[in-house]
Amino acid sequence: MSLSGPRILVVEDERAISEPLAKLLAREGFEATVAGTVADALAEFAAHPPELILLDLNLPDGDGRDVAREIRHSSGVPIIMLTARGTETDRIVGLEIGADDYVVKPFSSAEVIARIRAVLRRSEAPSADQGEPVGETVVVGEMRIDPATHRAFLSDNELDLSLKEFDLLYELARNAGNVVSRDELMTRVWDENWFGSTKTLDVHIGWLRRKLADDANKPYWIETVRGVGFRFAGGDGSADS
Ligand code: CA
Helix, strand or coil, X not given: CCCCCCEEEEECCCHHHHHHHHHHHHHCCCEEEEECCHHHHHHHHHHCCCCEEEEECEECCEEHHHHHHHHHCCCXXXXXXXXXXXXXXXXXXXXXXXXXXEEECCCCHHHXXXXXXXXXXXXHCCCHHHCCCCXXXXXXXXXXXXXXXXXXXXXXXXXXXXXXXXXXXXXHHCCCCXXXXXXXXXXXXXXXXXXXXXXXXXXXXXXXXXHCCCCCCCCCCEEEECCCEEEECCCCCCCCC
């Protein structure tokens, strides 16, 4: 059995609660530390950043809300509030301090463990709603395009591109040699709900070509495939490659 499960910081001054809670967490495979004051909680948080915090609001040297506010300056660590009553006020306080959930004292072992696991699952889940992961650097001939930093270089000279120009260049270059349809470009660079004229696309392609010193009639980089879309010619200027 692993000795280092997720680290949980219990901020609670009542030993009658914190001691059995710490034992329970250990039994369930967590690594639990207890802090009984605001000062201890902040020191412990700084010394051993936890994966989750169980936070009581009424502490001898201050308010649990101050702990949460301080921590939220630097961290999105999940916080579960330990509240005395499940009142509306407590829920509002919870939202205000950015708590992820709360449990009402006295809570059962099963309840608190279930809440902890649910919150940890949510925080560990791959960010499905943050869109695709950032792609890898694309190198085509003398062109180097890095989506992570949003920078593009041509023969080591950085191109001065707008956001849309960059996105267009990246979409075309990562499909170098293949036609990317107008629809695909519109969807990927603008968005699926974009109902504007595709004239916008042509305008941006025009700007991009100018920055690449490309000639629409004799393209070196971006070739128009009439009625379909555009093809990144891979820098050799050959439409047939
Ligand atoms: Ca208390």
